[in-house]
Structure formats: structure tokens, C-alpha cells
Amino acid sequence: MTERLLTVEGLTVDLLRDGGRVPVLRDVSLALEERQVLGIVGESGSGKTVLAKALVGWVAEPLVASRGSVRFRGQDLLAMPPDARRVLRGSAVGYIGADPGSSFDPTLPVGRQIVEKVRAVRADIDATAAKKRVLDLLDRVHIPSAARRFDEFPHQYSGGMLQRAMIVDALASDPAFLVCDNITQPLDVTVAAQIMRLLHDLRSDLDAGIVFISTSLPVVCDIADELVVLSRGEIVERSTPERLLAAPEHPYSRDLIARNPVIWGTPPEPVELEAAPRAILEVEDVTKTYVVPDRTRFFGTQAVKAVRGVSFAVHGGENLGLVGESGCGKSTLSRLLSWVEQPDEGRIRFKGQDIAGMSAPQLLAMRKGFQLLLQDPFNCLPPNLPIGRSIGMSLQIHGGLGRKAIAEQVRAVMAEVGLKDADRERLPIGMSAGQRQRVNIARALILEPELLILDETLSALDPMEQARLLDLFERLQARHGFTYLFISHDLAMVRRVCTRIAVMYLGKVVELADTRSVFFEPTHPYTRALLSAVPTLEEKPFKAADCLLEGEPPSPIDLPQGCSFAARCPHAMPRCRAEEPPLVELGGGRFSACWLNEPEVSRAA
Amino acid sequence: MGFALTFFARRLAQGVLIVLLVSFTIFALLRVVPGDPARIILGPMATDEVVEQTARDMGLRDPIPLQYMRYLGQVAQGDFGTSFIKARGGGSMGGGRDEARGERARVLDLVAETLPLTLQLAGLALVFTALIALPLGIAGGLMAGRWPDKLALYASSIFVSLPNFWLAIVLALVVTAKLGWIPSIGYQNIAYAILPAFVIAIEMSPLFIRSLSVSIADTMRHPFVELAQVRGLSPGRIFSHHVLRNAAVPVLNLFGVQIGALLGGVLIVEYIFDYPGFGLLTVQAVLQRDFPVIQGIAIISTSIFVVINILVDFVSAQIDPRIEY
């Protein structure tokens, strides 16, 4: 009888802490056949990475494998001598982790490091052959100009490209067994979708069994033949993607499925266009360019075009969403809106008044009506101040109230955001991320603002806490008539809460319309690409295969002429590479910047 | 390669500026502190008129920036002036004998005689430092928290608490005078550099031990090091090809900064061991208010400092391409 590719039996891994043992994995058993893909899904902290590492025989202090075995073709990886394990690990067993940014030595060219690894585990391949092999593979995983990239350093790669390089590193030695630990997690949705597509492609001509681990159920279901659900270090359900989605057995699995947002289920009610909407915040042709040093030239500098002529208006009482992938200029824009930085060109008006022309007291008054909430509240809270004091501090800065009145208001807003009165004396350090975010909200709320700008405010929170805070925002809006500007990369969240959505790509708004139009009838190819890349359990109206080409977004330093999406757009025409399409109204309050809309534009005109 | 060219062009330009700034400061300070150079040259016996006349002839009554420009002009032609005190063949000259001025030693010659001896001493000191710090620091970094780490820490604390002059005297007394193993005091051959170099090394090693063990321990904690084992690289290769490389940059930078301290250490140690190097020249020049020598020393030692730091930064940038200068 031939041995199975991988058999895990009764694996228990403990964490040694303060003389005691805390179990991290409990009695995990798995089986992987040759060329099969086994999915493992679990939330963060469920023990996925410990398991992933244990599968390649890597359990290091302060972790110990106290029971069980991990047998690769019959050999126990946990029990074998370190040298034998090392060679096996690099050659027959491959591992790709969640953090491509720190997977390579930062001081050496990527290509050379992969060659180094091939040579270390495969004595039969000489240096020239190894280099050729790595170059071929870099090409295979669609790294553009592989020969040049071979000699570049990790910091010159984008996250997506590093992840591709890690895939090359794992495949270069022809592994029979490959562990992918949350490989799409740090990547932007479109880049993650490209990586998943690559993995699908490779699978067909790869002779490897794969264990694919992820926090995202849709991503696991997309690629796995069979899957297990991991919760608190234990396998709670074994199933296939189809069976799990159709009939989950364990309550935890049901919960996991229910937590995945539905995007295209029922379309939102079409919004009534107000005849004359009241604009709270107007942004007109705003640009921001950062000048950074260029070390390749004598005293040279480079211009990073972070925001390139953005215009939109936020209307009273609405929720406007601003979506886009990392580096598209969202955070820069939020800094401009809150006047932390000044735009190079363009105007920002708050309630009809140009911020640039405001006097200092006017600016202070404006800041009060207009609050920015950031992703990491920890950095904005004074660490040594009890939270009651730091909430009251914002009122003190704006002046005009006695201590008693302030204490009174602090109590009121704390109750409103769901903080207990007893929390007033606590320091931020002991609080959970969700609680700290509540403190931050209370600090903003106490000033009775009209507009709240939320820059990735909920991104770092787990889905439960995120849902609770969204409810809170809804309640606050109903009571105080707030207007929200949600800046986020999370399309599902924006879909849930926003009435209108602006889609940004490389410093420009490429589409702006009501939520229904954006999700159901998007007019810009980038919007469709973005939607096709969102991992969901439901059937998507847009397929990544049709909507998303290979390729990386260009750098904001070297913007190509014409439409900045042209390199990844399935519809790109010669004109797109010559002229940049302007953002024009298509009627019904929908705006889009794409030459494909030309006919519709002329009809509307 | 464009980078190297722009790097050196930029850094040398900065370096020249630093040297000018330092030398001007010293130049100006020497002229405002009490002690008239003309009086030093002529000695206490000369009359005030003669002193005044000499000062005028030497341009000492001109505005300081003008004097400095004149000085720079001479330096540009390779003329660092002549010592007020030292005679050409060595030994010092008392003030007063006007006719002997031509016989005074040229600063450049003084430097050329002493600098090689000091470079030899500093080089030997660095070798000793490396011999002490590399094993202790690397072992401490690799086994952070365990006995080699503690050993490195204890050794450093002991070294730090040994005053250099005390150690120098004890070594000279015991090793040279009593046991007669290694000569010291004065200079005849390279053996005379061993004890002084050792004293400097003991003074410098604690910092390098610390820096090495900290940066090696930091690098060992980097995820790529752990992952390299899973990728199939052997521990030996990971250490020699990746950990040392990454840990080198902070240590190199410390070296650049420590050049100043090294020169300071040389000063004291040469004085104690009567080692006829650059440091001894400096001490004597300062004690005797030998202004031209002090100025020359300032320019040359600042230049050494600047050049070594440029090299250190260049090597760092070659090792770690992320470093921006």
C-alpha cells in the first residue's frame, strides 16, 4: 500500500506560559490525498497559523507538540531529525505565509534568494539551471519583466508581487505538498483575486496536494475540494464547500456563513433625487502631490500624485462612501478634507464657506462641526489620561463650558456610545479595540458635529464589533441627523450603510453614483473589476475572469498617459492610452470617467 | 553606477562644509581666548612694541574671517604653516630667538611623522576590539537571555568600570616594568603599540558587544529568518549569509560614530604611554598653545572622521538598499 500524502493524527499543540500549558490546537486530525486541495477556515486566533506551521514540521518554542503526529508519505515530520526535516521542507514540502512583506531578506535581491533556496535543497540543480528555472517561474506567475525583477530587492516589489515571488519560491523545488497560510489576507481585493486565479491555473499542472488556509470562507470555498472548520484550535466540522454552504451542521459553521455579507441579494430602494440637495461639504478639483527624494539622481526628487483633481459633494443627512484600494489616495483625501494638510489646488467648502479663507476662530468652529475618526483609535487617545477626561478634553479645547456641565455631557455621550459610567477612570491601554473606538466616537460626538468622516474606522475590528458599531452609527444618525463620509476599502460594509458611493482609482474618482447603480449597474470597468474581486458566497453578476486583467496598478509616481486603468481594463481602446477620460454625468446623478460611456453622454446632453 | 557617483558627490560636498565649519570655529576660538600668539613665539622677554610689530607682520591684527581666508588659501596650497614651538629636528624651541623662525617645524611634517604611528595604533585597537566584541556579541545575540548573553553583559560592565588611565598605568607597571613581557612607554617598534591598543580596545568593546548582540538578536527575531528554515536553508547559511548581513548595518553606524571616541581614546592613551603619535602631538600643542598645529590637527582629524563616515554610510547602503542618504 502506498502511503497517503499527508496524515495528521490527534495533533495537540500547547503554548508554554508561566510554567503552565495553554492548548492552542486540540486533537486535530486531517488527511490529504495526492493533488487534492484541503481548505481550512477559521477566524483569526483560531490556531490556523500554528497548524499551518505544524503541517510542515515547524513547532518552535514556546509552542510544543505534546501529542499526535504529522506524517508526510509515512514519515513523521515532527519526530524526524532536524537536518532531514529541513531538506524535506524546502524540497518536497512548500510553505507560503500571510506576510509576504517580511518573508525575504530585505537586503538581497529576490531572485537570488530563491536561487539560494533551490540550491540549498536540490543538489541536483546547478546554479545556471536554478536561475533559469526561477526566471521561468517568475514569468509563469505573471511577474512583468521577470529578468529585471530577478535583481530587484523586496522593498521594490508590491505586496501582490512579493506573494507571487513566494509562490515561485515554494514551487521552485517541485513540492508534492504545499501549505498556503492566509496568502490573500494582506492583499487588496483585486490583487487577491489575481493571486487566487493564479493558484487555480497552477493547480491544473502542479503535482502538489495543497492545504489552503484562510479566514475568508468564500476564498476557501472557491478553491478547496474538501474543507474543515477550525474554531478555538479544534476542528468542528468536516465537509465539502457545497455541503457546508447548503447544510452546515455545527452552530459555529452556521454563524460563519451568516456573517458573510450579502451584496446582491435584494437591491436597495432607488434613492429619490432631491431637487436641491443641501451640500454640507463640497470638494472641487482638489489635488495633492507629495515631493519625495529620488536617490538615483543628484538632489533629485519625485512627485507622488496622491490626489489628482477630485470633486464631489456630501449632502446633508446622507451617507457617502469613498471606496478604493490601498494607495488610491483615500487617506490623503481625508487629511485634506479635515484640513490636516492643505491641497495644492482646488477648494473645499464646508457649508458653503471656503476653508482656505477661514480665520483661526472660524477654523476652530468648523472643526467642531466636522470630525474625523481614524482606523487606529489607540494612537489618537492620550495614553495617560482616563478616558472620561480625554472625552471631556475636546469640549475644553473648544471652550465655553464649566466643569460641571462638561462632566454632565461626558456622562451623556458615554452612555450614548455604550460605555459604562464606571469606565470613566480607565486608561485606554486596558481597553479592547472596539471600546477604544467608542471612546473616540464619544470624543467626536460630544462636540455635536454635523459631519463625521470615517477613514477606515471599522477596518481593524472583528465583524461582530463592526456590526455593533454600524448599528450605533445608524442610531446616532437617526437621533442627531448626522451626515457620514465613509472612507473604506470594504465594499460589503459600504454597500450596507451608504446611500451614494464614489469609487477612487489612482487619485481620481472614476465613478460616483447611488449605491444601487454602483452595485447593480456599474458604468466604469474598474468598478466592475472591484466588484468581481470581492469574495462572496453568493453568485456574482460580475466574473473576475471577464472583468479583471492581469497586471498591477501603475505607480502614482509614473502615471501613464491616458486612462490610468487602461493597463488592467478588458475594454481598453487605443484612445484610452492617449486621452484621459473626464468624470462626466450620465444622468440621474450618476458620474463616470470612461470613454465607453461616450454614447450615453451625448444622449444625456 | 549613478548611485555611487551622486552619493560621493553629495557627501563629499557636505563633508567639506563640515570640515570648514569645524576648522573655522577652532580658528576663531583660538583667536579670542587669552594668549597672544606673538607673545608665545617671542617669549616673555620681548617688549610690547616688538610683540605688537610681530603680530602686525603675521597678520594677527586683521579681522578673523580675513585671517581665516588667508589661512585657507595656504592650506589649499598644501601649507599648514609652521609650529610656534617645535623645532624642525624635534624638541621645542624657547621663545625669543627671532632668527630661528625659519627653523620651526612645518605642521605638515609633524603630522606626517605622527599620523602613521597613530593609524597603526588605532588599527591594532580595532583588531583587538573585534577580537573581544565579535565572539561575545555574536554569542550573546544568538543566545539572547541565556548564559552567553549574560557573559557578554558582565564582561561589558567590567570593561566600562575600568578607567582607561588606571588600566594603562597598571598594564605599564605590571606587564612592562615588572614582568618585562611587552615593551611600552615611548616607541621603537610595533610591539610598543600593543598595550596602548589593548587599553583602547577595552574601552571601546562594551558598546560594540552591546550593539552586536542587540542587532543580532533583533535580526534573529525577524520573520524571514524563521521562514528561511522552513524554506530549507541550513542554520549555518542563514547566519552567515543573512543574519550577519542584516545585523552589520547598525554596528557599522556605531563604528562611524565611535571614530570620534576612538580619536579621543588615542589622545589619552598616547599621552599616558608617551606614544609619539597624533594624540600626543595634540596634547602637547594644546598645552603649549601651538595654534598652527592645533588648527592643522583639527582639519585633519575632522577630515578623517568625515571620510570614514562617508565610507561607513556607503558600505551600509551597499548592504541594505533601503537606506536613503
Ligand SMILES: Nc1ncnc2c1ncn2[C@@H]1O[C@H](COP(=O)(O)OP(=O)(O)O)[C@@H](O)[C@H]1O
Ligand atoms: N506623506 C506622504 N509622502 C509621500 N507619499 C505619500 C504620503 N502619503 C501618502 N503618500 C502616497 O500617496 C498615495 C496615496 O496614499 P493614501 O492616501 O495613503 O492611500 P489609501 O488610503 O487609499 O491607502 C500612495 O502612493 C502613498 O504612498
Ligand code: SF4
Ligand atoms: S477609458 Fe478605456 S481604459 Fe479606461 S476604463 Fe474606460 S474603457 Fe477602460
Ligand SMILES: [Mg+2]
Ligand atoms: Mg489608507
